[in-house]
Every structure is written in C-alpha cells, then in structure tokens.
Amino acid sequence: MPKRLLLLLTVLLASSPAEVTRAQGGRDAASPVTAMRQADTEVRTVPLVPPRLTVSGAQQPVRLQAVNVTVELTSGFARTTFEFEFHNPNARALEGDLEFPLLEGQAITGFALDLNGTWRDAVPVEKALGQQVFEEVIRTQVDPALLEVTRGNNYRVRVYPLAPRGNRRVRLEVTEALRADGTYRLPLLFTDQPRLHLVVSAASPATVTSFSALGPLALTLKPGGSYGAQTVRTKYVGSGALEIRVPVVPRPQTLIGRHGTEQYFLTILPKRGAAPVAPRSVQSVDLIWDASGSGARRKHAEELVVLDAYFKAFPDVQVRLLRLRDVMEPAIGFSVVEGDWRELRRELQATVYDGGTNFDALACAANQPCAKVTERLLFTDGLDTLGSAPLGRSPVPLQIVNAAVSSDPARLNALAGRSNGVSLNLLQQPAGEAADRLIGAPQRPLEVEASGAAQLTVREDLRSWYVSGRLTSADATLRARLPDGAVTQLALTPTANVDFIAPLWAAWTVEDLRADEHLNRAEIRRLGERFGLVTPGTSLLVLDRVEDYLRYDVTPPAPLQAQYHTLKQVRDAQNVRTDAEHLSAVQQMLSRYDAWWKRDFPKTAPEPKPEPPAADLDASGDSASPGLELSNGDSTPLRPAPVVPQASRAAPSAAPTPSSSSAPAQSGAVTVQLQKWRPDAPYAERLRTAAQADLYRIYLDERPSYELSPAFYLDAADILLERGLPDLGLRVLSNLAELQLENRAVLRILAYRYLQAGHPELAISVFQAVERLAPNEPQSYRDLGLAYAAAGDEQRATEALYTVVRRSWDGRFPEVELLALNELNAIVSRGRMTVSTAFMDPRLKAAHPLDVRVVATWDADNTDLDMWVTDPNGDRVYYGAPLSTQGGQLSRDFTGGYGPEVFSLRDAKAGKYTIEMDYFGDNQQVLSGSVTLQVKVITGFGTPGEREQLITLRLKDKKDQLLVGEFTVD
Structure with missing residues (x-):
C-alpha cells in the first residue's frame, strides 16, 4: 500500500487567520485611548510564527502539489477544510514533524489521511497512548499519523513515511468564530505554485470584500437557497487573501447540533453597545515582564502602546519591575510622574530574552511585597515550561496582556479571572478595547442560567456573547x-x-476545565476521546491496519469496527500474563542475580577466551556466560565482537586519556576519574577563553547562529557553571525546556544536567513532565525515582522505582525490572532514612551491596550504545562476554534505546579499570543530531558510604568509541 504522508503543512499556518487592530497612539495623544479608538477599524494581518518543520535526509524539499480549500460560513462561524497533497521527490522514504500554533478561538474539529484513495478519519486516543502507538508502529514500517497539542496552543503533526517519489494527502478541519463585524479572512500564501481549488458556501448573501490575487469572486445563489462560488487555478502564484463579510444578525439566535443521542446548543446574544470607561485609582503596581526565551516572539510594540495608555490614565504611580524567567529576578523600582515612564520603557526595551519560564515564581503570599501593591500587570505568552505548582490566586488583581501567536490563553484567562483581573489578547481584540478594559473598573461578567439545559459555557467578543451547553429538554429556556x-x-x-x-x-x-488542569485531567481526556478533539490529554491517530488498532485497544473508525470486534473476541479469549505471573518472573531474575552475587570469583588473570559458538547464544543474541543465566527476550542478531584484543586494549584514538584536570572523586578505596566532554564547536573555544565579565555577552552574541541547537545551550551552560556563574548557567540550561515543547528526549537531557549540577529539586518537576508524556517507558519512572532519592525523598523514590518492577514493559527493555529493583533495595539497605516497603512483594526484598556499579543511559530512542569495561586483568566485559573472570557482570543489552546498561562488581580487584562506550547504530527516522550519553560511577553501592560521580557526554557519529573514564581500586 502507499506509504504515509509526511507533515502537515506550512500552508496550514498561512491559512489560519490572525488579525488585530493596531493601535497608532503614542505619548502625545490627547487622551489615554483616543488614538487607539481611531485605529479600531483598521485591520491588519499579524504574521504567524513559521512552523518548525523537521525532516531528516531530504536532499530535495517536499513540495506542496495541490490544495483544496472548502469554506462554510454560517451564523457567525466558519468551518474551513484543507486538503493538501504533497510530493516527495527524494529517492528515500521520509518522516517529519511539523509544529504550528492555532489562535485563540480556533479549534481543530477533523483530521484524516488518504489511504489508497479513501479518506480515513482519525480517532481520539489518550495522548500518551497515541505517542506510544505511533512510535512502536513505525518500528514495523507501517503507516501511522498523529496530531497532538503541546504546551499552549501549539499543535504538532507526526506522519511516517512519505513514500519515495510518491504523493500523500492529508485533510484538516478548523472551526472558528467570525470577527465581531462578521468578517472571515483566509490568507492563501503558497510558494510551491500548487493547483488550487477553492469552494465557498454561505447561508446568507455574504459579500466578498477582497480577493485580488485570484481576481473577482462573487457568491451567487445556488439551488437549495445557499450562496456559493468556486475557482480553480492550475498553478497558483501569489500571496492573496480571501476576505468575506457575513451580515451580522442584530437579534439573538440559537444553533443546534447533535452528537450521538444528545443535542447541544449555541446561542448568540448581540451586545447593546460598548460599555463606558470607568477610571479607577492606581497608586502602585508590580510590572511582571516575561523575559524567557519565548518572550522574544511577543509583539512588544503592541505591549508598549498599551502601557503608554496605562500610564496616561494613571500618571503618578510607583512601579516595581520584575523579570520572569526560570526564576523571578529581583525587583527594580521606578517612579512614574505626570505620565513620564521613559526610563521604565528604556529598561523594558533593553530586556534580554533568555531561559525557560517558571510560573511557580508568580506565587504571592499575603505578607509579601507583591500583595501590597494596587495590582499586578503580567506581560507573557503563558507558556509555562518549568512550573509544576497548580494555579493559585493573586491577593491583588492580576491583569494579563498576551501579544503572542503561540500562547496559552486558557491558562491566562484562568489566572486573571481568579484574581478579579482581566486577560487581554492583543491578537484577538483591538488595542483600544484592550486599553479600555485594562484602565477601566472591572465589569461584571455575563451571568447565565438555563432551564432544560446544562453544562453551560460562555464566550464573548466585541459585539456578542456566546452561550453554549447541552440540552436536557425540548422546551429549554436561557436567562442571562x-x-x-x-x-x-x-x-x-x-x-x-x-x-x-x-x-x-x-x-x-475543555478550555474552562484547564483552569484546574491538574484536577480535571481525567475529564479533559474523556471529552477529547468522546468528541474527537485534540486536547492536553488526547490526540488524533490514524493507523493503516485493523491489527494495529487491535494491538493497542484503540477503537477504529466505523468502516473497520466490525472486523475489529471480531478479532478482539478472539484475542480476549487467549490467556494473558497476570500481574502475579509478572512478579514471579521478576523474582526469578532476582534469584539468578543473587546466585551471581553470592558466588566467589577468582581474581587471577583469565585464560584466553575463544569466541562463543553459535549454539551458546540465547534468543537475544547475548552469549551465555558461566553462572549468569539469561532469559529469552527480543530476537536481536548477534553483532560482531569488538576487534581490539582483550589483553592489549588501547584507548580509542578519538578520545584523550583522562588527565589530572578531570577532577577525580575519592570514595573509600576507589578513585574515580571521568573524562569531561570538551566540545570542539567554534563558539566553545571563544567561551572558554573569554574573560569572566564577558562570558554571558559572548554567549548572547553567538546564540542567534545556534538558536535551535540543544548542544549549544548545553555547552554554554557547562562553561558558565564551571566558571563559577551558577545562576547564569542554570538560566542558559533552562532554554532546553523552550526549544521543543514536550520533547521528552530534550527534557530528559535537561533533568540529567540539573542532577549533574547538584539541583535534584529542579530535575524532579522535569522528570514528572516526562512521566506524563511517556508512561509507557520504564525510564520515566526510574529517572524520577532516582531524582527523588538525590533530593532526599527516599520514600517516593522507592515507590517510583517499584512501578518499574511491577509493570510489564516492551521487549526493548529486557530485565529493566531487575535493574530498578537493585536500585530500590540499595536505597533501603544503605539506611539513610527509614523507608516503608509494605507495598513490595516480600520475595523481592534483598540487599546486594557492590564495590562498583557503572550505569550508562542515553536520550535517543531506537539507538544502540554499548558499554565496555576493562579490568586490571585486561579482561573486557561487553555485550558478547557479559561476565568477566573476576565476576564483573554486564546487564542485558539495550539495543532499542535509552538504557540503562549496568556493570556490577561485588568485590573489585585492585588496579585500574577503564569505561568505554561504543555508538553501534540507530534506527531513528528523525535524527536529532548527537546522542547525549550519561554515565554514572557509583562506589559503595547499597552501603551507607555510597558515593557517585555523574558525567554527561555526546556521541556524534555511529561507530564512535569514547573513553568515558577510569577508576582505580587501591
């Protein structure tokens, strides 16, 4: 069958209208809002943030070949359906990710993929399941597509693959309210000269006000009483825009829609006129300015215009300026006298935008300075990339101004509403109205109740209120x-x-429920699944085969359901392994490990080892070493052993030998010396040789060239931390959270670096986010558990690690349960605090202290890294020989990504040991550059004297061999 589409479209963004009225006022205006009011009728198109498109291996760009656009206009709303056809001119299949924002008020109400000429609608699935299914299915080279929302109003389409020299079609449906004056605007910005077919239909005689790029277009009465028009262009060139104005109905009207057996209504209540401005008194204000990395993309000119009106209305006011990033920076005081805020304006314009966003810093207690001001003004996009606390109330009104395309309006509306403040979206309303609402006294909201209807929700724009709900009676009434x-x-x-x-x-x-998202997560997920919505808890998924839907218990679209239910009955009749059986299997793993731990191994030099015959290989491709029984797992073929002879192993030429500058760490009788990563990028040498006072400025100077590179922020943060600038180092590091929203690989790197920098409290919230994104991966719980342990919360650490032990995992993670169980038991046995283990199966409680434990993990899925440990005998432990003569044991080989791979040695022979990593290869469809490797050397594992040293490195090329470091046993 034909392979799958690739991305969703650059064109989608160009087709999502974003309009505001630009304020043209300034300091010389006669009144605070007069100049803004004069501009209220001016309409302009705000340039949308370009979609971030990732395609690996495309020598020629994927081309948009054809576009079909259908516009339906009815009663103040528009539904736009886009059908895009792409052509891949390359000789290889590709996968791509496309991220794009929707505007406040826009909703995706349909997503489909073309399979053999037939549209297959996507079905809603729990978000984490959708991600799991997509990634597991592409490993079998089958055709999935996934539409999901990341933080804020940012959407991402993942499709795999686009066939070599083939075409693929995708369909997307967007529903939105018309502008307050009844205007619909559709930009048509294409650069590939596609074939364009445009169809417009309207319920009333709408007026086409502009369509210059295609020439005149008139809506004419069609049979059946509707109005419509269509046009076709073989090669569309230009940047035209379709603008249609639908007559605004001056009286209330109610629209009805059915879903299943239930009916829903939407009533439009026209407003009687603009409410008069009611000035109030402001003596002091906290101006909170979001200075995070994403803050640079806000429309600062519009924000400053609103502030200009604010200080004209309140000409004498004390201001505390606070910049918000990964932390809230100390306040800077300003006195605005007779409306003169030039000094404050210059300070705002000099803001450096850098770092993540932590909304936890907005917390304000009644006894703090923030509670003593008249009100707080927050200028932000609402993309909280580091915060973990639930939304709280501000003790004084919190007024919010949002001037960003990529934003989180639901969160901002909730923050403002809870504190009797207003939330202003400068991309959705004229600047004059925004200034009026900010300056005037808070207005009472519309209060509604209904008889014969329930679950009401209210929205408003300049000229109307919109009340929607579920009908419970045929004779329903609304009272407002x-x-x-x-x-x-x-x-x-x-x-x-x-x-x-x-x-x-x-x-x-769903937007209303997001005010308390942490409390309403299940209801948000249920609504998304029931109505086929993309929400923070649900995604839309398309699969090729009914067997794929069955494997993950995902109900397919209607045409496949009969076959699905037949196969499901057969599948459910088969026996499945119970939790008790799984724990019994883990107990067997532990028994084999206990037998190895109790065995006495000689410390003399080993005899030369012949290569193992094929008959000695188990199903996983590992060689069966004496005393170490390996259970069957996935059928990975045996790879060739490293070619370097064991007795004369030399360090790889690409990696320098650790020197005295590597900062050895002493623990008991074991000295650990790890090889620090030394990046060779041009910016790194410039930063390393810079004067202390110039370091941050040089980082900012280099940043535009590496803006989207995680490696750049990692290297810069490392150098800042090493040079004794921890606050700046952590700020630069926190940019990783803003680079790719909800990319768990990047978030894992961030959390690992927080641990390495000695800040487990920062790592915990990041690992919690990873666990929500990838609950199907054992590393999510293991990483979180170890972070809890590093922060001193050993009770929660053991509970998180036990989640790895008690659950069944994909075959890519062989015996990961045993590795987590060893770590859990080590926390208990080292006795730093009293830990309750009542939740554990008593058969799994055992202490196995070690002299040395080496753990390797990495951030990339579908990637195979191998750890080699060579002991003083010249005996090397690796995937082909996982047990040394003196008893050093290597865990099962993780060929599918992440690790951990663990080397364990109970009684270490005196002498020098070397640790190396081999980048064997990967099967990633989308490469993210270098693979980030974390190696942890633990001495006295499971004892009160346990110590560890952590190092983070990067491997750039397959077959890279890297000397990680050495440890010496005295």
Missing part, C-alpha cells in the same frame, strides 16, 4: 443577566442546525 443589570430571557428555539456545535461546545468546555 447582562453586566448593566438588565435581564434577557429567551426560548432556545433553533434557527439552524449545524453539526460542529457539539465539538465546539466540548472544545470550550
């Missing part, structure tokens, strides 16, 4: 109390039936 106190009551009699009303109600309800 307006902000001016007037009461309106009307029967919910439908004026039109529209099928997108139900998913739109569900999308709005």
Whole structure:
C-alpha cells in the first residue's frame, strides 16, 4: 500500500487567520485611548510564527502539489477544510514533524489521511497512548499519523513515511468564530505554485470584500437557497487573501447540533453597545515582564502602546519591575510622574530574552511585597515550561496582556479571572478595547442560567456573547443577566442546525476545565476521546491496519469496527500474563542475580577466551556466560565482537586519556576519574577563553547562529557553571525546556544536567513532565525515582522505582525490572532514612551491596550504545562476554534505546579499570543530531558510604568509541 504522508503543512499556518487592530497612539495623544479608538477599524494581518518543520535526509524539499480549500460560513462561524497533497521527490522514504500554533478561538474539529484513495478519519486516543502507538508502529514500517497539542496552543503533526517519489494527502478541519463585524479572512500564501481549488458556501448573501490575487469572486445563489462560488487555478502564484463579510444578525439566535443521542446548543446574544470607561485609582503596581526565551516572539510594540495608555490614565504611580524567567529576578523600582515612564520603557526595551519560564515564581503570599501593591500587570505568552505548582490566586488583581501567536490563553484567562483581573489578547481584540478594559473598573461578567439545559459555557467578543451547553429538554429556556443589570430571557428555539456545535461546545468546555488542569485531567481526556478533539490529554491517530488498532485497544473508525470486534473476541479469549505471573518472573531474575552475587570469583588473570559458538547464544543474541543465566527476550542478531584484543586494549584514538584536570572523586578505596566532554564547536573555544565579565555577552552574541541547537545551550551552560556563574548557567540550561515543547528526549537531557549540577529539586518537576508524556517507558519512572532519592525523598523514590518492577514493559527493555529493583533495595539497605516497603512483594526484598556499579543511559530512542569495561586483568566485559573472570557482570543489552546498561562488581580487584562506550547504530527516522550519553560511577553501592560521580557526554557519529573514564581500586 502507499506509504504515509509526511507533515502537515506550512500552508496550514498561512491559512489560519490572525488579525488585530493596531493601535497608532503614542505619548502625545490627547487622551489615554483616543488614538487607539481611531485605529479600531483598521485591520491588519499579524504574521504567524513559521512552523518548525523537521525532516531528516531530504536532499530535495517536499513540495506542496495541490490544495483544496472548502469554506462554510454560517451564523457567525466558519468551518474551513484543507486538503493538501504533497510530493516527495527524494529517492528515500521520509518522516517529519511539523509544529504550528492555532489562535485563540480556533479549534481543530477533523483530521484524516488518504489511504489508497479513501479518506480515513482519525480517532481520539489518550495522548500518551497515541505517542506510544505511533512510535512502536513505525518500528514495523507501517503507516501511522498523529496530531497532538503541546504546551499552549501549539499543535504538532507526526506522519511516517512519505513514500519515495510518491504523493500523500492529508485533510484538516478548523472551526472558528467570525470577527465581531462578521468578517472571515483566509490568507492563501503558497510558494510551491500548487493547483488550487477553492469552494465557498454561505447561508446568507455574504459579500466578498477582497480577493485580488485570484481576481473577482462573487457568491451567487445556488439551488437549495445557499450562496456559493468556486475557482480553480492550475498553478497558483501569489500571496492573496480571501476576505468575506457575513451580515451580522442584530437579534439573538440559537444553533443546534447533535452528537450521538444528545443535542447541544449555541446561542448568540448581540451586545447593546460598548460599555463606558470607568477610571479607577492606581497608586502602585508590580510590572511582571516575561523575559524567557519565548518572550522574544511577543509583539512588544503592541505591549508598549498599551502601557503608554496605562500610564496616561494613571500618571503618578510607583512601579516595581520584575523579570520572569526560570526564576523571578529581583525587583527594580521606578517612579512614574505626570505620565513620564521613559526610563521604565528604556529598561523594558533593553530586556534580554533568555531561559525557560517558571510560573511557580508568580506565587504571592499575603505578607509579601507583591500583595501590597494596587495590582499586578503580567506581560507573557503563558507558556509555562518549568512550573509544576497548580494555579493559585493573586491577593491583588492580576491583569494579563498576551501579544503572542503561540500562547496559552486558557491558562491566562484562568489566572486573571481568579484574581478579579482581566486577560487581554492583543491578537484577538483591538488595542483600544484592550486599553479600555485594562484602565477601566472591572465589569461584571455575563451571568447565565438555563432551564432544560446544562453544562453551560460562555464566550464573548466585541459585539456578542456566546452561550453554549447541552440540552436536557425540548422546551429549554436561557436567562442571562447582562453586566448593566438588565435581564434577557429567551426560548432556545433553533434557527439552524449545524453539526460542529457539539465539538465546539466540548472544545470550550475543555478550555474552562484547564483552569484546574491538574484536577480535571481525567475529564479533559474523556471529552477529547468522546468528541474527537485534540486536547492536553488526547490526540488524533490514524493507523493503516485493523491489527494495529487491535494491538493497542484503540477503537477504529466505523468502516473497520466490525472486523475489529471480531478479532478482539478472539484475542480476549487467549490467556494473558497476570500481574502475579509478572512478579514471579521478576523474582526469578532476582534469584539468578543473587546466585551471581553470592558466588566467589577468582581474581587471577583469565585464560584466553575463544569466541562463543553459535549454539551458546540465547534468543537475544547475548552469549551465555558461566553462572549468569539469561532469559529469552527480543530476537536481536548477534553483532560482531569488538576487534581490539582483550589483553592489549588501547584507548580509542578519538578520545584523550583522562588527565589530572578531570577532577577525580575519592570514595573509600576507589578513585574515580571521568573524562569531561570538551566540545570542539567554534563558539566553545571563544567561551572558554573569554574573560569572566564577558562570558554571558559572548554567549548572547553567538546564540542567534545556534538558536535551535540543544548542544549549544548545553555547552554554554557547562562553561558558565564551571566558571563559577551558577545562576547564569542554570538560566542558559533552562532554554532546553523552550526549544521543543514536550520533547521528552530534550527534557530528559535537561533533568540529567540539573542532577549533574547538584539541583535534584529542579530535575524532579522535569522528570514528572516526562512521566506524563511517556508512561509507557520504564525510564520515566526510574529517572524520577532516582531524582527523588538525590533530593532526599527516599520514600517516593522507592515507590517510583517499584512501578518499574511491577509493570510489564516492551521487549526493548529486557530485565529493566531487575535493574530498578537493585536500585530500590540499595536505597533501603544503605539506611539513610527509614523507608516503608509494605507495598513490595516480600520475595523481592534483598540487599546486594557492590564495590562498583557503572550505569550508562542515553536520550535517543531506537539507538544502540554499548558499554565496555576493562579490568586490571585486561579482561573486557561487553555485550558478547557479559561476565568477566573476576565476576564483573554486564546487564542485558539495550539495543532499542535509552538504557540503562549496568556493570556490577561485588568485590573489585585492585588496579585500574577503564569505561568505554561504543555508538553501534540507530534506527531513528528523525535524527536529532548527537546522542547525549550519561554515565554514572557509583562506589559503595547499597552501603551507607555510597558515593557517585555523574558525567554527561555526546556521541556524534555511529561507530564512535569514547573513553568515558577510569577508576582505580587501591
């Protein structure tokens, strides 16, 4: 069958309208908002953030070959369906990721993929399951597609693969409310000269106000009473825009939509006119300015215009400026006198945008200075990449201004609403209205109640309120109390039936629930699954074969359900392994490990070892060493042994021998010396040789050339930390959280570096985010457990590690349960604090202290790294010989990614040991550059004197051999 699409489209972004009214006022305006009001009728298109597209191995760009656009306009809403056809001119299959933002008020209500000429609709799945299914299915070279939302309003399409020299089609449906004046605007910005087919239909005689790129377009009455037009261009060139104005209905109207057996309504209540501005008194204010890396993408000119109006309305005010990044920086005081805020303005314009965003720093207690001001002003996009605490209330009004395309309006609305403040989106409303709302006294919200309807949700724009809910009776009525106190009551009699009303109600309800997302996570997921929405808890998934849906218990689209249920009955009748059986298997692993631990091994030099015959290989490809029984696992073929002779192993030429500058760490009778990573990029040498006072400025100077490179931030952070600038080092490191939203590989690197820098408290919240993103990977729980242990919370550490022990995992992670169990038992046996183990199976409690334990992990999925440890006898332990003569044991080989691979030695022979890593290869479809490797050397493992040293390195090329370091046993 044809292979799968690749990305969703650069064009999608160009087709998502974003309009605001630009304020043209300034300090010389006659009144705070007069100049803004004069600009309220000016419409401009805000350039959207370009989609971040990742395609590996594309020698020629993937080309947009054809576009079909269908626009349906009805009763203040638009539904736009895009069908894109792509062509891959390359000779190899490709995979790609495309990230793009939607605007506030836009919702994706449909996603489908073309399979052999037939559209297959996506089905909703739990977000973590969708990610798991996608990544596991592509390992079998089958055709999945996944649409998911990351933090904020950022969406990502993952499709694999686009066939060599083949075409692929994808369909996307976006629903949105029209502008307050009834205008719909569709930019058509294509650079590939595709064939364009445009179809427009409207329920009323709409007016096409502009369409210069394609020439005149008129909507004419069609049979059946609707209005429509269409046009076709063989090679569309240009950057035109379709703009249509639908007549605004001056009276209330109700739309009805059905979902299953239930009906949902949406009532539009026109406003009577703009409310008058009611000035208030402001004496002091905290101005919180989001200075994180993503803050650079906000529309600062619009923000400054609103501030100009603010200080004209409140000309004498004390201001504390606080910059928010990974931490809240100390306040800087300013006095605004007679509206003169030039000094503050210059300070804002000099802001350096760098680091992650931590909304935990917004917490404000009643006894703090932040609670003594009249109000707090927050300028931000709302993308909280580091915070972990639930939303709290501000003791004084929190007013929020958002001028970013990629943002989190639901979170910002909740923050402001809880504190009797306003949340202003400068990309969704004219600047004049934004200034009025910020300056004027808070208005009462619209209050609604209904008879015969439930689960109401309310939205508003300049000219209307929108009330939506679920109908429970055929004779439903709505009662609304307006902000001016007037009461309106009307029967919910439908004026039109529209099928997108139900998913739109569900999308709005999800936004409301996100005010307490940590409490409403399950309900958000249920709504997404029920209505087919992309939410923080659900994604949309397309699979090729019914067997793939069955494997993961994902109900397929209707055409496949009969076959699916037949196969499911057969599958469910088969026996499955129970939890008790799994724990019994873990107990057997522990018994074999206990037998190795109790065995006495000679410390003399070994006899030469012949290569193992094929008959001695188990199903996993590992050689069966004496005294170490290996259970069957995945069928990975045996790889050739390293060609370097064991007795004369030389260090790889690419890696220098550790020197005295490698900062050895002493623990008991074992000296550990690890090889520090020394990047060879041009910027690294410049940073290393810079004067202390110039380091950060040089980093900022180099940053634009490496803006999206995780390696750059890692190297720069390392140098800043080594040079004694911890605050700046942690700030630079926190940029990793902003680079690729919800990329668990990047987040793992960030958390590992926090641990290495001695900040486990920072690593915990990042690992918690990884666990939510990838609950199907044992490393998510293991990493979190070890971070808890490093922070001193050994009870939570053991509970997290036991999750790895008690659950069954994919065959890519052989015997990971045993590795986590050893770490759990070591925490208990070293006795630093009392830990309750009542939750454990008593058969799994055992102490196995070690002289040395070496652990290697890495960030890349589908990637095979191998650890080699050579002892003083010249005896090397590796995947082909996992047990040395003196008893050094290597754990099962992780050929599918992440690790851990663990070397364990109970009684270490005196002498020097070397640790090396071999980058054997990878099967990644999307390469993220170098693989980040973490190696931890633990001495006195499982004893009160346990010590560890951690190093993070990078491997750039397959077959790289890297000398990680040495340890010496006295």
